[in-house]
Each structure stands twice: as C-alpha cells, then as structure tokens.
Amino acid sequence: MQIRVGYDVSYTLPQPTAMILTLNIHHSRVSDLVRPDHLLTSPSVRLEPYRDGFGNWCTRLTAPAGKFRIWTDTIINDSGQPEPAAPEAQQVPPEQLPSDVLIFLLGSRYCETDELSDIAWRMFEHAPMGWGRVQAICDFVHRHIAFGYEYADPTLTALGAFNERRGVCRDFAHLAITLCRCMNIPARYCTGYLGDIGVPPAAAPMDFAASFEAYLGHQWHTFDPRNNARRIGRVLIARGRDAADVAINTTFGAHTLDTFLVRTEEVTGT
Amino acid sequence: MQIRVGYDVSYTLPQPTAMILTLNIHHSRVSDLVRPDHLLTSPSVRLEPYRDGFGNWCTRLTAPAGKFRIWTDTIINDSGQPEPAAPEAQQVPPEQLPSDVLIFLLGSRYCETDELSDIAWRMFEHAPMGWGRVQAICDFVHRHIAFGYEYADPTLTALGAFNERRGVCRDFAHLAITLCRCMNIPARYCTGYLGDIGVPPAAAPMDFAASFEAYLGHQWHTFDPRNNARRIGRVLIARGRDAADVAINTTFGAHTLDTFLVRTEEVTGT
C-alpha cells in the first residue's frame, strides 16, 4: 500500500524569526519513502538539521519577515497491516527497566504524574498487569474524554483533560501516558500522520495525530486511546516525553498562522 | 575552605520498593571531595549506578519492606569565593544556540512556558538583554514570591507560584526558569547543598537548595532567585529541565517518610 502524506503551513511574521520544526517523517521510516519528504520553504531559506535528545531529526531555520510557507508532499510505502497487538506482553518491573527508559516514568509538561497518581492506582490497581493494564487505561480514556476539535487547547494537560472530560487526540494521549506512568509503565508521546484507512472518512479536516508507546515485554508498543483501535497506515514523525518535546513548530517570536493543512490518504490506482 | 555536607533520610515501606536516587554530588565537583560521598543504606542493599540523560549520576536500588535509611556524610573543598557574576554576558540568539541547549527553552513539568509567555514579554521586554534581563527576572521573582517552608507543595508549578505568590526555593527557581525560557533564554534547574556561609544562620532546618543556570555568552551561569545573591559554598548535585528530572528520590510505590535531615556547614578549626 502507498500513502500520500504532506502538509502545507504558512505564517505571517512581523520580523525575522527563528523556528524549530519537527516535521520530517521519523528516520526509522525513511526507507519506506517513495521519494524524500524534503521540507520545502518559500521563500527559500537555509535549513539546518539537528538531532534532538530523543533521536528525532529536527530542522532549524530563520524565516524572513513577511509571508512564509513550509510544505512537503510525498508518498510512503506501508505494509497495509493493522498495528500488531501483543496481549501477552508483560510489564517490566521498575528495577529491570533499562536506565534510558526511566525518564518515561517521570512527570512532564502535560503529564502530571504527581497529581494523578492516587486516581490511577484507585482505578487500575486491579486491572491485569502488562498489556491488559495499558489497554484498560486506553479503554477508560477513550470513554472518559469527549473528542472535539473545538476543545483544542495547547495548554491543556492530562489533569485538565481528566477534569474537563474533553479534548483532542493529544489530550487522549497525554492522559493515557500519565496514567501508565503512574502505574510504573513507561510511556512516551508520538506524533505522526494517520489517515482514514480502513475506517469511515472523518468529516473534519486532517491534522497530525497523537498516539503513544508503552514499554512492555522489553519493547515499545503503539497505543491510540483516541481511536482505541489497531490502525492501518500510521506514519511516525517524532517521539518525546509529551507534546512539548515534539511541537511541529517552535517559533521564537510573535507570528500569525495563516493556513494549516495536513494530508494523509491512500494512493489508489485510478 | 572545607564544607561538610550530608543527609540522612529514612522511610517505612509496606513492601519491597524500587527507588531512583539522585543524591550524589555532581561529577563536576567530584575532584573537590575529600572523600567519596558514598550513599549508605541500612539495611544494606544492592546499588546500581547509572547516568541519566543530563549526565547526572543516579543510583537505583530495591529497598526491602520495613524501615529503610539512606545517608551520607562527607567533606568537600571549596574556593570560599562568591559565585562569579558576568554582567557583560550577552544573550545568544535562538538561531545560534547549540542544538543540545534548545531543550532548555521548552516547557516542562513545572515550567509552563506556554501559560506565562505573554506575562513574561509584558514584564521583561524592555529589560536590557542578556545578564541584565536574567537579573531583572530574579529580582522580580525574589520580590514577588513570599518564602515559607509551610508553602512547600510538590505539585506547585511556576504558574501556581506566580498566582499564589508563595513557595519554597524550588518554586522561585521554577518561576525564574520559566520566565527566562519565555524570553528565549535557555534555563535549567539545579539542586544541591547550600549552607549559611557568609550569611546569617537561618532558623529553619536545612534542606537541599534549588537554583538555576541561564545560558548567556555561550556559557551556563548560576542564579538563585530565592536568595538573589552570589553565594559562597554552593555544591551542585544535579541538573535537569526542572525538579521532576532531579527528584532526590523517585519511589515506585507507597511509602512513609520518617526522617529527613540535610547538613551543610563550614568545617571550622575547633
């Protein structure tokens, strides 16, 4: 299967503005690209790639004042298979976790483990450990939060989403990540593309899609509490502690977002 | 000058409990130690060292159920000089920051840059850039927050401290860090020992002391908005994005803290 992925974003900038972009397809999927997902800009500026502490490739640039557009449009090969499930995956006790995984147990900007720990233990102490417990958390989050683009709020945290019971996919992910961490299951935030492949088309315009990975059985496994299903055609962009680490654009200065378009769709033969 | 530093902490644990301890003096000060600051436990347990992603040496252990005590007591050589000031240190524009410094511009668990950005710009846009701006932030935080041990709250964030106008040293640090980051000045959280050296003795029992470092003139510089002074005899333990990264003890399970004692005092000749 081939999937067309891309975005087109434009800004108006009152002055030359430094930006960090986390917009390239994750290096672990680059071999699947039919053509490179070069980040294109207009006007053309010097792009400086770097790798953040999580291994994501990011791009730095300084955009000139005025209109500034960033886009890509590419095609990626995909297995066309749903994400694998591993119901037998065991929880790794904290003392056996690799030391570089421990950071994914700690609190982070949008994941207040300290605030939600008691609630998590009350709710999930009796759930089966391992895969079952993560699935129970996803089931809960999926039921508990009402999805709506109108609820998008870049300052909303897991605790906020838990209390307000509404949000977008990143809030589903933040709440599930936080509950997993409270239960001593390492969890990290993922952002990427996710099209309506194998599911009815959504009415809303597309956006990047948040999911998360939980560390079970000495491997990372993908979960998606927003959709709560093993999906086809998810394309990873970046991973981090939460959305703060993998903002698609961190802009150092005032700016206006003029247009924002994300595309993810199966390439059909016709 | 020699400074005696140490701590003595004890817990009651209902069951065997995994712990991560960030309690060793920072590797950058190790060569000043008169003797190693070994972490001692009673009962004795297997200790496993590792270095976290910020370079701090951490210790993992599994404590048995029952009473569990952790302590150290050592002596460190110190210059006896106040921390240097560098009023000429310039701000580094975002596009020139080393890529591994960029993470210290982002939001983190206790530093809600997104929530405080507008406030920061309103307050500090006209402060001189560089050292002067960080000092202006420290002056503000020092005045704005009332210090009191009774305000200690492990879930309090920079925004909370800004609104409630009270806190302990870590809250002073979190607010100043957040305001610096909002102004595009990288800032990282520091924890360590700080005795009453060169200042009148405090009435309160001692604790670990939070401060922060700001990146100016291509170097990190120490600031302490709680005391708002260049101090003598600060001994660094660990650095991270905020207090979530350098908790002295991350405990994976329920526990009671029975005693908590920190010592930092000049070794005198008598």
Added chain:
Amino acid sequence: MQIRVGYDVSYTLPQPTAMILTLNIHHSRVSDLVRPDHLLTSPSVRLEPYRDGFGNWCTRLTAPAGKFRIWTDTIINDSGQPEPAAPEAQQVPPEQLPSDVLIFLLGSRYCETDELSDIAWRMFEHAPMGWGRVQAICDFVHRHIAFGYEYADPTLTALGAFNERRGVCRDFAHLAITLCRCMNIPARYCTGYLGDIGVPPAAAPMDFAASFEAYLGHQWHTFDPRNNARRIGRVLIARGRDAADVAINTTFGAHTLDTFLVRTEEVTGT
C-alpha cells in the same frame, strides 16, 4: 559474618609520579563496611576521587619521589551465603538488550572476540542457551586452563590463555568473558577480594581475585571460572570491560613495586 579485607602496597619512585588507583570497595558495598576503607598513603598526599565511565570510584594522586606506600585495612559485613545461582535465567536476544549493555558484547584489550568467535560457536552452539551456556563456558575454561601464579603475565589475553592453556584468575575471566561475548551474551570483568571462606585454605599468598558478570534474564550474574563455584564472601571492587579498565594501579612513569600484600579473611570470635 564479618570479613577483614585490605592491602598494603609500596613502591620506589624515581620521580614524582601520577597514579590512578582503583582500590576502594565498590560503592554498592560501602553500606556493609564496619568502618570506611580509606585509602591511606605514606607520605600523605592529596587524594582526588573521581568516577570512571563504568561508575567505579577511582582515586588520583601524585606520589612524591622515593618510597611510597598505599594501604587499607577494614572490616565488611557479609551475608555469609553463597552467591545465588539462577539456572532459569534466559539469554536476552541482542535486539532486546539495553543500549548501555551493548558495549559488553564488543572486543576489548584482553578479550579478542574477533579471534575467538569461530571457536566459540563450534564449542557452544549446542549448549543450552542462557545460564546453561554461560555455565558450559565456565566449565570449559576451568578445565582448559592450568592455574599457576608463575603464569601471571599482564599482557596475556584471552586468545593467549586459550592457546597456552595456563594463567591466573584474570585469564580465566578474560577467556570466559570473550567466549560469552562471542555467543552474544554480554559479559563484564570484575575485580575484588575473595578469601578462602568455606573452602580449604590456599597455600599461595593472596591477591585480588578476578571474576565476571554475565547479563541473563535482564540482570547481571556473577561467575568465577577460576574456582567454578558459587562462593561465599566475594567483595567487589570494580567492574569494566576487562582488566585494562580496572587496573588496581595505573602509574604514569617508571616505578619499582617493593611489596604487595592483599588480605581477605573471616573475622572469628576469638
């Protein structure tokens, strides 16, 4: 049980000489010490502790020209139990090894994995995986090498010991480590004290004792191919890739070793 451990080493130095000493009991056993194992020198010199990349605490000093003596004498509490065996411990496939463990699969100064790989696979391909395979390697090494202090040679490697079939405890360890690594089992070198506790007293003077740890079932386990037994009262000093990383003394210049004494004995009531 209490064990008295210590050493007494003296040198004649033609000129002031920098030294690195890896002579302190490993930090993970410091809580068991009845009194600190301070490294004592005559004449007294400034000692500078530091931590190497493996987490061992080391000591740097500059010894003056002339006679220079280093010693310690202390007592450590011990469980008195033989080292635990874990015959069920599984081999961790390379793709699931923590990334900081991978270095213990590579070749190192005295462990030529490249030279011994074919031999290792021929000999151990059909041994049961996991604990059984490491034990089979220890059994082989124990039989293959003749022990003798007269064979001590600081430049002897695993390949040399394999070919010459003789050596001291460090050669047994190097050969077993190398064979484990060839079979994709991470293995690291250990040095420490080991007295004749629970075994008939040896005729020879004591020395530090080499052993190794293999990574099985997501934990490190101790093996001792020289004695090929679960022993009582082993006291760890340091761990590394091989003996090159944990030399008790690395001396930067010419020197004469005048005396060398190591003591490890059970403290009895009389």
Added chain:
Amino acid sequence: MQIRVGYDVSYTLPQPTAMILTLNIHHSRVSDLVRPDHLLTSPSVRLEPYRDGFGNWCTRLTAPAGKFRIWTDTIINDSGQPEPAAPEAQQVPPEQLPSDVLIFLLGSRYCETDELSDIAWRMFEHAPMGWGRVQAICDFVHRHIAFGYEYADPTLTALGAFNERRGVCRDFAHLAITLCRCMNIPARYCTGYLGDIGVPPAAAPMDFAASFEAYLGHQWHTFDPRNNARRIGRVLIARGRDAADVAINTTFGAHTLDTFLVRTEEVTGT
C-alpha cells in the same frame, strides 16, 4: 564547499540478524548537512536509535533473512579549509587531565599500550613534548608502515602493525594512538569520510577513513598518520577507544558481505 558523502552496503543473511550500525555523520557536524543523512534499508526495517557511551548516534535493527541493503547519499557543507594545526599546543600532565579523558590513556582491543610502552619511550622520550611529540609519532608511523588494501585484516592490532610494518589507515591510527597513550598523551580513534580533495585522486576504491585525535592544550586535535597531512573535507562519523568501539556494522550472526561502496567527493558546479 559542498561534499557528497554516502555508502551502499549489502549483505546476504542466512537468518534474521540483529545489527548495530555506526554510520551516521557525527552529531558535531550535523548542522552542516544540506539534508539529513538518513540510513536507508531495503527491505525496510524498524530502526532504533541510541547514543553510545562516547556520544555517537548508533542505530539498531534486525534485518530479515535474505538480501539486505543499507545506504545513504547526502551532501554536507564544509569550510574548504585544511584542518588547523596548533604547533604550540602543550601536553597536559596526567594529574591535570580531566577525569573523563583518562580512559583514552588505557589499553584497548587494538591498542596494546602494555606491549608497546618500552618501545615508545625509547623512540620518543627525546622528542619535544606536546604537539611536536604527536607529530613525531605520526611521522614515524607514516614511514614505518607500508599502506596496502591487501593488508586489511580486522584482527590486526597496533603491535601487529608495528611488527609486520604494513596495514591500512586503521592500523596507522591504532599504532599512533598506542604510541601516544604510552607517552601519556590521551588519544582516541576516529572514523569518517575523507575524499581526495586538494590531493591527487587515489586509484583504489574508496573506504571509510580512520584518523585519531590527541588531547593537547586542553583540546582534542585531529591527526592522520596514514596521509600525515592537514587535509580538507574530513567528515567525522564516530569516535571511540579504537576500531572495536566504532565498527560501522556489528552483526550478531553469520553473514556475507556482497557489496561495499563508499563515496566522498566534492560537489562541482557542472
């Protein structure tokens, strides 16, 4: 100046095989990349990044049985200037070396400092200290070893190269590193790209190029005893104790190398 760098390597694997690849351009040069040097594979497999203990970015993967190809092709900006020389750089006495540099004085897999110490002191005791001594070592190694691709032997060590007087660039580097370490000058192994820029084109097919860094005047300086010249356009991939730490591919199982191609060439305007 822009330099096109890349490689194309293919294997036949009898069974699914875990690999560690150290093939990305070093993080210190990443901001010079015109586009990321993503590691591409066919078939596409899951790539997992990690940073080794020397700070190099590595990639882990499990290749399927059958044909497996790995390649990259990218462009990097370069100053076009020869590597700087610093003839005034002083030797740092061992007691003043930073503790994390000390490991680069010890023996390692291909650098038998113990075997070559006497020879080193006899040859270089009267060479000027500091830069001059390292240069004298490079001059000696350059003269002493005959270069020839037919001498390539992955088990050849510094001692072997010294005795056999032949080898490839990694053997030149290993011998010079060993001699430096014997003279108490920290030295570390480097691998990277090096094209025929500013020099006559070589007849032989390209390969990765070994060089080394010596620690003088509190900085690391590049030396290349194979070419014994300050070259233009060297692109670092990784650093370690010797070639064992930075193998481009560590493969956990039997395999056949089918093709191996490295490209490094100036991008010209035509």
